[in-house]
Amino acid sequence: METQCSLQILIIIFVAVFISANSRNPPETSVGSTSTPPRTRRKINLRLNSIYNTIDHNSNRHFSDTPLHPLDPFTVSEINKIRSILLAYEPFSSSFPPVHTLSLDEPDKIQVLDWKAGDPIPPRRASVISFIDGQTHLVTVDLNLEAVTGDVVSTGSGYPMLTTEDQFTASRVVLSDLEFNKSILARGVDFNDLVCVPLSPGRFGPDEEGRRMVKVQCFSSQNTPNFYMRPIEGLIVTVDVDKQEIVKLTDTGRDIPLPKGTKTDYRYTTQSPFSEVSPGTNPMSMEQSEGPSFTVENGHIVKWANWVFHLKPDIRAGMIISQAMVQGENGVYRSVMYKGFASELFVPYMDPDQSWYFKSYMDAGEYGLGATAMALVELNDCPRHAYYMDGVFASADGRPYIQPNMICIFERYAGDIGWRHSEIPSMGFDIRESRPKVTLVARMAASVGNYDYIFDWEFQTDGLIRITVGLSGMLMVKATPYENLYNISDTDDMTGTLVSENVIGVVHDHYISFHLDMDIDGPNNSFAKVNLVKEETLPGQSPRKSYLKAQRKVAKTEDDAKIKLNLYDPSEFHVFNPAKRSRLGNPTGYKLVPSGTAASLLDLDDPPQIRAAFTNNQIWVTPHNRNEEWAGGLLVSQSKGDDTLAEWSARNREIENKDIVLWYTLGFHHIPCQEDFPIMPTVSSSFELKPVNFFDRNPILNAKPTFEKDLPVCFATDSSY
């Protein structure tokens, strides 16, 4: 808990900075930067040190890691090597400019596909994004040549992710401002309780171009760690993080009371004893008497049942599934997907106010889904018997750090049924056959500030892949003078639901765009829309007047594959290999199966929508292009939207019998309700990639049923009694 201490001088107050300070800049490397004035720095150091003491440091076990696969992420020693190569290159050799991102520049697909286990891995190259003298540099480092082999200055709009240094700077600049301090005092907030978060500003026209900015919003953490529920409303400070100056201060909400934050602490240790009223259930566990059925080889190759795939943490996408392959009838692995990951996550809030309009986050490109994915909570985030994978990333000074237990992998038996049939005994067969469904899940949870995004990639033995996104964590709320609805004469200007006294949960959306580089039995695939169309019968043809017919249409160009889903114009969406047919001659493919989703309804020319134009359709198909991985663009912060999926796809390139990428955007509309306060029960939605004439028959026909003898004998542990 916070210790209460009296305010001495403003500049030594604790400044909590937003987002991934630990991940992007671990304490050993991030503290003590030259731009922080000594007195502030000392305090920050102390706080950070105490925080970092609580972090599980596992880096020792990664010092000897060696890359064993062309797609393996950089190891600790490789990151150190990249840093030393950079240190020999101007301007890194003089004043090491901040590394905004450092990631593997993956070898060309052909090289990866040609590679076989045991082969030497292709040359390792790093892609480093750095901001130097007002320009974004895309630097390529070749580890084999031990040299910088590329240094391209970006000419498009947009900036790299903020570093922790940028975030410190923003908060420091704000705190040194007299007007800001006056406002905090006027609102009666104790500076000890002040938590300020640097928000990405979006981009709203020419005024906001040409400089890297952060909009700082502050909260009070008095009596609760759930400061998100105690916003200091209407106070937004726009900071130029390079010039280290305030661009604009908006202070419109002094008459709006600070919400009390009563009963907003959600931590177990601070709850009142588990009462009779609580919806308690006895603990449960998924147990396997013969142990889990999966293995993780060489750190990243996951093998389970009929599946094999490469899994790695990524600072931006969170996790990446590569080279997912499933066994055919003869046991040979067949390619399904070359690369799948969450490419961007767009979260527009629906409030046009001065202090809210800009809230239209692009969480992957602005904050990083991997950068914000902290260690999973064992037994609660993931079941017992889960395997945990660490992330190895580079901080702003180019040094490696470990994100422990960032991904978990587990087998899942949820009581579901793989297939079943009972035959009516009178049919002459007394049949009761059923197979339990066991699946494999790879999970990660990104805490992008207030929100938690749980990403699941679930693999089934019948060849299906289900991608689920769960939303939990805290609402982004707005303070209001109103304690309850009876006070409000006109609720029409409320932009959300009153979820607690003086707290409005503002309406917002979430859109997660997935990059799905499908390679069905090889890179060259086509996309077909199989439309169900009503046919009318001819007079006298049939007592039926109408029926549905599947009409298959193969997309020639990108325009043919821009899909807006419509319940009354239904289709299946197939990616198939035109060079391969099933035993019967059907095209072998996978279909994308959407489920519950939402579409963005913002104006196409609204600035956030332009930047997130990948939400203009639910489905797109593009030719594979290694420069087109991030649906909102490579450099997303403050981008104009000149490097989005919509821009690339506007070229209307050919996509038939090409190496193509399928894009699907999963959407959520969220009108908050009181149940979302002070922390939200998880809301989930999903979509599937499902084999369609890929297998010649049901691939789990001979799956084994569960027998009593297979199951474990379990006892309660002594300690619980």
Place this chain on the structure above:
Amino acid sequence: METQCSLQILIIIFVAVFISANSRNPPETSVGSTSTPPRTRRKINLRLNSIYNTIDHNSNRHFSDTPLHPLDPFTVSEINKIRSILLAYEPFSSSFPPVHTLSLDEPDKIQVLDWKAGDPIPPRRASVISFIDGQTHLVTVDLNLEAVTGDVVSTGSGYPMLTTEDQFTASRVVLSDLEFNKSILARGVDFNDLVCVPLSPGRFGPDEEGRRMVKVQCFSSQNTPNFYMRPIEGLIVTVDVDKQEIVKLTDTGRDIPLPKGTKTDYRYTTQSPFSEVSPGTNPMSMEQSEGPSFTVENGHIVKWANWVFHLKPDIRAGMIISQAMVQGENGVYRSVMYKGFASELFVPYMDPDQSWYFKSYMDAGEYGLGATAMALVELNDCPRHAYYMDGVFASADGRPYIQPNMICIFERYAGDIGWRHSEIPSMGFDIRESRPKVTLVARMAASVGNYDYIFDWEFQTDGLIRITVGLSGMLMVKATPYENLYNISDTDDMTGTLVSENVIGVVHDHYISFHLDMDIDGPNNSFAKVNLVKEETLPGQSPRKSYLKAQRKVAKTEDDAKIKLNLYDPSEFHVFNPAKRSRLGNPTGYKLVPSGTAASLLDLDDPPQIRAAFTNNQIWVTPHNRNEEWAGGLLVSQSKGDDTLAEWSARNREIENKDIVLWYTLGFHHIPCQEDFPIMPTVSSSFELKPVNFFDRNPILNAKPTFEKDLPVCFATDSSY
């Protein structure tokens, strides 16, 4: 397995009859009817007896059952009593006419709501549907008065469900027909392998009115119990089951070969040994060291965590959830739903051919979801530690019989997360909180002929109810001359996918309509559509051009609540209690949350669509009316569609602040693929009923995390090693 014996005379062949022979007419009671000629009867008896020997007879344990709740289904002794009351009533006293259905005539809602545990239960009344001298009688039997108190002759269209007797009759009539026998011989099918199923004919105009009919289709079970994959194509015999005569015989497919049915046997015992290629996983089990957290009191009251509800098997709906209540903050149970069940299930096939056009089943009203729900397979259909509930039903002769293990109830931990949040350590709080999600599932699986429908009602501690329907079992397939697509010059006249040699999986839909009598904090509720509408900002108002706003509109009449879902015109759908508000003044309610679904696209005036007009919208709201429970009508077989939800709702009654019923239809389009052959991996979809300002705050805030000490210590059983 079938024993092969040579054909002697045609009329003593084995005739397998379709659908629920065991359930609607157990062997003790159904055999030996007067209309079956002796020689046929003897053979049928023998077969049925041997089948019934394999059924688990538990009726002994139900002989002493007593109803303890106003909604409890009839007990064995009550059914016997009803039968004896009927036997004193003409015409039952002379020749007992078949009982098509016999079910509890539930007391009026007000009586049930007023009833408290310990009170005597209200008078018990039975609703008996019988077909007497060409007329459908709706007979009411009062068990307390020991008298028939009502006998109404139906004047609308439609007939009651077929009895087993009807089904025997249909098959017998077919088999005695020379032309039919010639056709079977001409097709080279061994009569020993013949399996004939009585299909409901739908209703297609005046020719098909005025008599009870069945369309008989036959299959060969040679070398496989999966006879569905070996259809005798084009041979459809329409039988008048009362006159016991053939109305029409269609025989168009003699040139279409019988599909071979290779590798269609799906039974575990007949599979080749579990090969290396098989996608095997180690067995898993959901274990609870402290045992399950739910109880089933008095046979039907399920109590779990913060929930209590009444659960019972039903011959038609399969299972019915009644009086579902969840605890509020003070521990007091609050009403959520008075009654919820699957009301109808519409399955139109998309083929206008003579032998296919009529395939547009209404499985609940024509066959009965409870009548076809056989015993669940322990450890496979339901996990270990599940509780099983038997069905007690009446057969056609009015006698009771037991449908053992028809419903299972289990707690589910699927590795999912109830809520979570990680706080970035640099914010000053080192927080990693997560709560595992444990739910309660009530499950049933109806095997309506070829298809298996798995129904799950899942309850969450956060107040959410999720209703999931899973589809498995066998496709209804059409035989074709084509072995593969290369043979086919024009695939345009195919009405589905070639799923195996000479086998087409015909395109079809499934629509399951749920009756959801929501009673949020009491019977009188209203329905609101909360529409998300794009608002444009005024010039100069905001850098944002647009945002979404929630616009709430309360439905006055039924027309206001007829909803076609549209991704680009999104809404939430709230049922709320207008007399009750949350602490903050928000309307307290539940929302219906659709997910993946399908809409019927058939012509509104196509006969199947008229009968299933409840699929004209996804959502409807009607005033509560005890005569409006079955979305396709009470008497569905061959109905004209004059008693459907669409007809009732056309009156456009007032629904504001009334006792209202919410209807939701979950749909599936199914374009088959080879993976569905010879048995389909389960396809699922779901919708949710979710609290919205029903609770004043997150009701699972103080849920307990799982600790290692809570979990069991498990060992493999000795026998498995």
